[in-house]
Amino acid sequence: MPDLPESPPTGDLESEEFRRAGHAVIDWIADYIAHPERLRVQPDAEPGALLDKLPGEAPVHPSPYGEILADFERTIVPHVMHWNHPGFMGYFSAGGSSPGVLAETLIAALNNIGLMWSSSPALTELEERTLQWLGKLLGLPLSWFGMIHGTASTASLHAMIAAREFAASAARKAGSALDLNRLVIYTSEHAHSSVEKTTAALGLGWEACRKIEVDERYAMKPDALREAIASDLRNGFAPIAIVATVGTTGCTAVDPVPAIADIAAEHALWLHIDAAYAGASAMLPEMRHHFEGCERADSFVVNPHKWMFVPMDLTAFYTARPEYLRDALSLVPEYLRSREYSRTVNYMEYAIPLGRRFRALKLWYVLRSLGAERIADTLREHIRLARLLAGWVDASPGFERMAPTDFSLVCLRFRPAGASEEETDAANERLLHAINETGEFFLSHTKLRGRYTIRVAIGNLRTTEEHVRRLWELLQGLAADAESAGRR
Amino acid sequence: MPDLPESPPTGDLESEEFRRAGHAVIDWIADYIAHPERLRVQPDAEPGALLDKLPGEAPVHPSPYGEILADFERTIVPHVMHWNHPGFMGYFSAGGSSPGVLAETLIAALNNIGLMWSSSPALTELEERTLQWLGKLLGLPLSWFGMIHGTASTASLHAMIAAREFAASAARKAGSALDLNRLVIYTSEHAHSSVEKTTAALGLGWEACRKIEVDERYAMKPDALREAIASDLRNGFAPIAIVATVGTTGCTAVDPVPAIADIAAEHALWLHIDAAYAGASAMLPEMRHHFEGCERADSFVVNPHKWMFVPMDLTAFYTARPEYLRDALSLVPEYLRSREYSRTVNYMEYAIPLGRRFRALKLWYVLRSLGAERIADTLREHIRLARLLAGWVDASPGFERMAPTDFSLVCLRFRPAGASEEETDAANERLLHAINETGEFFLSHTKLRGRYTIRVAIGNLRTTEEHVRRLWELLQGLAADAESAGRR
Numbered sequence: 001m002p003d004l005p006e007s008p009p010t011g012d013l014e015s016e017e018f019r020r021a022g023h024a025v026i027d028w029i030a031d032y033i034a035h036p037e038r039l040r041v042q043p044d045a046e047p048g049a050l051l052d053k054l055p056g057e058a059p060v061h062p063s064p065y066g067e068i069l070a071d072f073e074r075t076i077v078p079h080v081m082h083w084n085h086p087g088f089m090g091y092f093s094a095g096g097s098s099p100g101v102l103a104e105t106l107i108a109a110l111n112n113i114g115l116m117w118s119s120s121p122a123l124t125e126l127e128e129r130t131l132q133w134l135g136k137l138l139g140l141p142l143s144w145f146g147m148i149h150g151t152a153s154t155a156s157l158h159a160m161i162a163a164r165e166f167a168a169s170a171a172r173k174a175g176s177a178l179d180l181n182r183l184v185i186y187t188s189e190h191a192h193s194s195v196e197k198t199t200a201a202l203g204l205g206w207e208a209c210r211k212i213e214v215d216e217r218y219a220m221k222p223d224a225l226r227e228a229i230a231s232d233l234r235n236g237f238a239p240i241a242i243v244a245t246v247g248t249t250g251c252t253a254v255d256p257v258p259a260i261a262d263i264a265a266e267h268a269l270w271l272h273i274d275a276a277y278a279g280a281s282a283m284l285p286e287m288r289h290h291f292e293g294c295e296r297a298d299s300f301v302v303n304p305h306k307w308m309f310v311p312m313d314l315t316a317f318y319t320a321r322p323e324y325l326r327d328a329l330s331l332v333p334e335y336l337r338s339r340e341y342s343r344t345v346n347y348m349e350y351a352i353p354l355g356r357r358f359r360a361l362k363l364w365y366v367l368r369s370l371g372a373e374r375i376a377d378t379l380r381e382h383i384r385l386a387r388l389l390a391g392w393v394d395a396s397p398g399f400e401r402m403a404p405t406d407f408s409l410v411c412l413r414f415r416p417a418g419a420s421e422e423e424t425d426a427a428n429e430r431l432l433h434a435i436n437e438t439g440e441f442f443l444s445h446t447k448l449r450g451r452y453t454i455r456v457a458i459g460n461l462r463t464t465e466e467h468v469r470r471l472w473e474l475l476q477g478l479a480a481d482a483e484s485a486g487r488r
Numbered sequence: 489m490p491d492l493p494e495s496p497p498t499g500d501l502e503s504e505e506f507r508r509a510g511h512a513v514i515d516w517i518a519d520y521i522a523h524p525e526r527l528r529v530q531p532d533a534e535p536g537a538l539l540d541k542l543p544g545e546a547p548v549h550p551s552p553y554g555e556i557l558a559d560f561e562r563t564i565v566p567h568v569m570h571w572n573h574p575g576f577m578g579y580f581s582a583g584g585s586s587p588g589v590l591a592e593t594l595i596a597a598l599n600n601i602g603l604m605w606s607s608s609p610a611l612t613e614l615e616e617r618t619l620q621w622l623g624k625l626l627g628l629p630l631s632w633f634g635m636i637h638g639t640a641s642t643a644s645l646h647a648m649i650a651a652r653e654f655a656a657s658a659a660r661k662a663g664s665a666l667d668l669n670r671l672v673i674y675t676s677e678h679a680h681s682s683v684e685k686t687t688a689a690l691g692l693g694w695e696a697c698r699k700i701e702v703d704e705r706y707a708m709k710p711d712a713l714r715e716a717i718a719s720d721l722r723n724g725f726a727p728i729a730i731v732a733t734v735g736t737t738g739c740t741a742v743d744p745v746p747a748i749a750d751i752a753a754e755h756a757l758w759l760h761i762d763a764a765y766a767g768a769s770a771m772l773p774e775m776r777h778h779f780e781g782c783e784r785a786d787s788f789v790v791n792p793h794k795w796m797f798v799p800m801d802l803t804a805f806y807t808a809r810p811e812y813l814r815d816a817l818s819l820v821p822e823y824l825r826s827r828e829y830s831r832t833v834n835y836m837e838y839a840i841p842l843g844r845r846f847r848a849l850k851l852w853y854v855l856r857s858l859g860a861e862r863i864a865d866t867l868r869e870h871i872r873l874a875r876l877l878a879g880w881v882d883a884s885p886g887f888e889r890m891a892p893t894d895f896s897l898v899c900l901r902f903r904p905a906g907a908s909e910e911e912t913d914a915a916n917e918r919l920l921h922a923i924n925e926t927g928e929f930f931l932s933h934t935k936l937r938g939r940y941t942i943r944v945a946i947g948n949l950r951t952t953e954e955h956v957r958r959l960w961e962l963l964q965g966l967a968a969d970a971e972s973a974g975r976r
Binding site for chain 2: 021029030043094101112117126132136154157180194196198312353372374445
């Protein structure tokens, strides 16, 4: 620390200075969203390049606002991946939106920390109401308890904590105790990595996450699940939960939830549904059949920050049995006891974090600004675009589709004539990098049945048919290049 | 869901519309921060009042921006607790700031999701650099690995996951295995509730968190800690960690870290330091002595969203042994493998959540805008104001100070002449509610040695000596009222 001057601090920014600085930030964003294509999706940046540009010591003296914004643009933006670009089709698109930006501005200005109800009544009650709205839009049971988490991984961890409490409670009633060393949970080979991470976080080890075989559509095989549970029971393990997925990360497969719910009921296991990406599509009547059986689950997670145009981070978590979460995690220290306590919802009792941001405000803002109808229309359009691309892939002898296109993700690969599987993998890896290096699009990959597969994830509010047509042109052109490069 | 029209979606908001709407939001905030005193700190709101005002169904059609902002002001704001008000002195003040607001706006506009480095190089490298800056400002060892979490509770959970891995690794080397049913951790009776919650979340149960007795300054007694560990070892428990606090939540007590570090070393236990609130004051050379011994810890947590004017949520977590976190939690699914992977920091490997917001941008913005010097000056001023109030309390026969005022929190109570302890508790509870009901200030309480204690937490960028003088006036005046009410 340098020597400090004697002068007293001057308080927060003068509000007129903030007004000017704020207008400049808004103008920067307005220009940014007006022409997203002027920037490369993927930055042309080497590891460490930004680190090298930033000084080694924290700034000692204040910088004027204009200088900070200019430095942001000049120093930081060139190293940013533009998730907001209509050509961003990697992972799952995280669809932000302008109303979401305005809401985050207000959230930071109010800077509320939700602890119990009385620390911010508005934060608590808006969370209750907006999660009821969302649950109704998705056709979830009206009786479910909803709350917001930062990520689906965090929500799934809470689901497994509730599942463990549910099992512990049953064991106590039977006069025994749960042996933590023997707990196991079940999910499919194609489930999100967060399920395995949950068992790791809880100390059960990676192996405690039993990964059940999938069928030709990459959906969990109920018979294999049933056998795995029986085998574990024979061997003295303690099954506590099943995690089924509607819309897996790799290829948007849908596990057979009704059959899985039967098995969960039979063994009194907690059933958690991971619909982080695909859950939003339950808004559409024509997609609702993918969610059959979800009403029998104990908990359910969907990310409005994935496919509902709410900026990161907003995960909606629902449970039919909030009392187990509360039994597991509720602890009310003296300094948080308040007069109204017993008459209100106090989210801190249902979660590991004590404090929470006023995230509900962005769900409210986005729903108010776009309206449920337009969100639904946009999802429907994304699904149409994905099927359009899938149709072109199917009609093209040089390409092959690697998985069903039930939502807005297309899994495809290029098939160079006469190439071996290994050569095909290498050609697709070259193709993916060639696409990403154009800066026009960003795609990611997975492996399906061991083969390198290109994923095209459509989910941005600004992505249109024109973008998808242009991508298909590029894929075909660059595939031809990759093929001739492979021959050389 | 209502029937949906046939018209195709129209894409994101037109940028000129966003510009106008954004300026209006900034103007609202500028007016809000110009006159924070025009609003009550604590809303005059009954449980359920906001719920009743909000419709039961999600909005179907878009609303114009002006209408949404007007509804926000009219419907939501009256139910908001104003954490930004200079009279907010409850819990710990969460000091937001205008540069933090601008940063959150840009974070939402870029809407980056950090997974591994390549999903946003800027996000990763700015997090690396700003946490190095912060670590240097606080005098933490330069070799420590830093990362951002949303809350200190989440960071402490990660510390305990690393601690468990550390112990499991030692057990494996000794040819044995950790029995999850026997794990215990140690903290003081005055530690934050999140420590107990961590053992609950990990399935170890509340009792696995051993709460060690404190001395007359509310600091953990090292001898009691030593005895508790010895007793647990005799009884076949497996101690894995000690959590020491610098600046407890109740009364900012400082545990004797050097003595605790000796005990941790002796038993090869993980030592985690919770400096969530007080950690920021390590910037001040004259406060550095409170942090003696922290350099020997295995992990350390401080919340820039508490006392460094960064809006919620930004918790800085440091560890000397990141490899244990990585061993416990690293799992890289195929779809996240990238070419640069092995040459970069990939934060997802060290945390339960896969995705992370671009939170580093707000730490960068606040440090650039305020500068380290002014932040330090403001902290120094808050400490001066707390000591000023402490002095008035000490000089006033009708009041008593309940704990040392080492940082910016004053623990006090009113002593009505001739009142019993029970009457004194009741009078202080009345006094607290009377203060809060004025709407000028918001205070919270705790219990110290079983007695009701009023907490005055100074930490807002806008709080001045004038506010503290006015509060003291009010406390004296309302105490006299409470005393006469008690006599009636």
